[in-house]
C-alpha cells in the first residue's frame with residue numbers, strides 16, 4: 001500500500017466534495033436538524049411543570065426503567081428521551097457516508113474518470129482505501145461535533161444532571177466506537193451498492209436496512225424495556241465489528257478492477 | 266517497445282480482438298485504423314494493462330502485461346476515448362492528482378510545465394467543466410504525459426473536436442514525435458494517420474495489414490500516373506503498353522492511366538515516347554490514392570474471411 005497515492009485520492013475526494021453543493025447540503029442538514037431537535041425538546045421539557053410528568057396523571061408521563069426511577073419523574077423522563085435521541089446522533093455517521101461514497105463512486109462513472117485513474121499504477125486496494133477514508137472521516141467528525149455541540153447546548157437549556165447523563169461513559173464510548181464502525185459499515189455498503197447496482201438510491205436503501213435495528217433498539221429504550229449499559233454496549237460493538245469485517249470483505253471482493261471498468265458504462 | 270503476441274479478448278462470447286500479433290518499434294508513431302467496434306479500444310486497454318486478455322500476451326517497455334501490470338501502467342501514458350476529467354476540480358488539481366499517483370518528483374513543476382506548454386497556464390484555477398472540448402482534450406493529453414512515459418496511447422485524440430481544435434491537438438502530437446517516445450494512435454481520421462504515422466495497422470477483430478501509409482497505398486494500387494491529352498489518340502495505348510517498365514495502361518476520361526514501376530525514374534522516358542508517338546500532352550500527374558480509399562478497399566477485401574470467422 002503506497003500511502004502517498006492513498007493520500008492523493010483523499011485530497012482529490014475532499015477537494016471535489018468541497019465543490020459539490022448537493023453533498024455539502026446533505027452533510028450539513030442532518031446534523032443541524034438533529035441538534036436543533038434534541039436541544040429544542042430539552043428546552044421545552046425543562047419548562048414543563050413537574051406534575052405533567054407524573055406517570056399516572058401527567059400528560060407527559062412515561063413508565064421509567066428502574067435505573068431512572070430514583071431521578072424523579074421529570075428528570076427521569078428527560079434522560080430517557082435524551083437517551084433515545086443519542087441513537088439518532090449515531091445515525092449521522094451511518095447516513096452520511098453512504099451519500100458521500102455513492103457520490104464519489106457514481107461521480108466517477110458519470111465523468112468517465114475511472115479509466116484514466118486505473119491506468120495509473122494505483123492498486124484497487126489503494127483506491128478503495130482512499131475513497132473509504134475520504135467518506136468515513138468527515139462523517140465521524142460531523143457526528144462527534146454534533147455530540148459536542150448538543151452537550152454544550154444542553155448546559156444552557158437543561159439542568160446539569162441531564163448533561164451528566166448525556167455524557168456518561170456509555171454514550172461517550174458509543175460515540176467513540178460505534179460512530180466510526182457505523183461510518184465504515186455504511187461506506188462499505190455504499191461501495192458495494194454503487195459498484196454493483198449502478199444506482200445511488202439502491203445504496204441508500206441497503207443502508208436503510210442497517211438503520212432498522214438501531215431504531216428498534218432506540219424504541220425499546222424509550223419504552224423502558226432496555227436500559228443502555230456498558231454490557232449492552234460491548235455486545236453491540238462486537239456485533240458491529242463482525243458485520244463490518246464481513247461487509248468490507250465483500251466490498252473489496254466485488255470491487256474488481258476489470259469489472260468496474262467494463263461494466264461501469 | 267510494444268510486442269503483442271496472439272492477443273485475444275472475448276466479452277461473454279463476443280470476440281472483440283482475435284489473435285492479434287504486432288510489433289511497434291521504439292520511437293515509432295503507429296496508427297491503428299478500423300471501423301467502429303473493430304477492437305481498437307479493447308486492444309489499447311489490454312496493452313496498457315487495464316484489462317486482461319482472454320489469451321495471448323504482450324510486452325510493453327519490456328514488461329509483460331498481466332504479470333507486471335503495475336510496471337506497465339507506470340511506464341505508459343493513456344489518453345482515453347473520453348477525457349474523463351473531474352469537472353468540478355480546476356486544471357491544476359486535475360493534473361496534480363495524476364502526477365502524485367505516478368509518483369512524479371516535482372509535481373508542481375511538472376504540472377506548470379505542461380499547462381504552460383499547452384497554453385492553459387492562465388486558466389489553471391478554473392474548474393475544468395468550464396473548458397471547451399479542445400481545452401479538455403489538451404488537458405487530458407497533458408495528464409497522460411506528466412510522468413514522461415516512454416509509450417503513449419492515444420485513443421481517437423481528435424474525434425470529438427472541431428477542425429480548429431483538432432488541428433491544435435494534431436500539431437501538438439506532432440511535436441511529441443521524434444523524442445524517442447513511442448506513440449500508438451487509434452483513429453478514424455485517415456488523413457491524420459497519413460500525416461502523423463510512420464506505420465499503420467488496419468484491424469477488424471483480426472489485424473488485416475500493417476505497413477507504412479505509402480506502402481499500404483502502393484501495395485494496393487502500385488504506382489501510377491495520369492496523362493491528360495488534348496484529344497484522344499488511337500493506338501497510343503498499345504505503344505505505351507509495349508514499354509518494359511509499364512505494367513498496365515487504361516483509357517480514362519481525357520487521357521490515360523499508366524501504371525509503372527517508379528514514376529520518378531521512368532516518367533521522362535514515358536513522356537518522350539508519348540510525344541514521339543504524336544500525343545498532345547497537357548499534364549502528367551501522379552495519381553494519389555488517399556489512405557481513405559485504401560482503407561475502404563481493405564475493408565471490402567476483409568469482408569469474405571470475416572464472415573468465415575464468425576460462421
Ligand SMILES: Nc1ncnc2c1ncn2[C@@H]1O[C@H](COP(=O)(O)OP(=O)(O)OP(=O)(O)O)[C@@H](O)[C@H]1O
Nearest residue numbers: 262263276281299300301302303304305306307308
Ligand atoms: N466491456 C465490454 N463488454 C462487452 N463488450 C464489449 C466491451 N467493450 C467492448 N466490447 C465490444 O467489443 C467490440 C470492440 O469494441 P472496441 O471498443 O474495442 O471497438 P473500437 O474499435 O474502439 O470502436 P470505436 O471506433 O467505436 O471506438 C465491440 O463489439 C464492443 O461492443
Ligand SMILES: [Mg+2]
Nearest residue numbers: 305306307346
Ligand atoms: Mg474505441
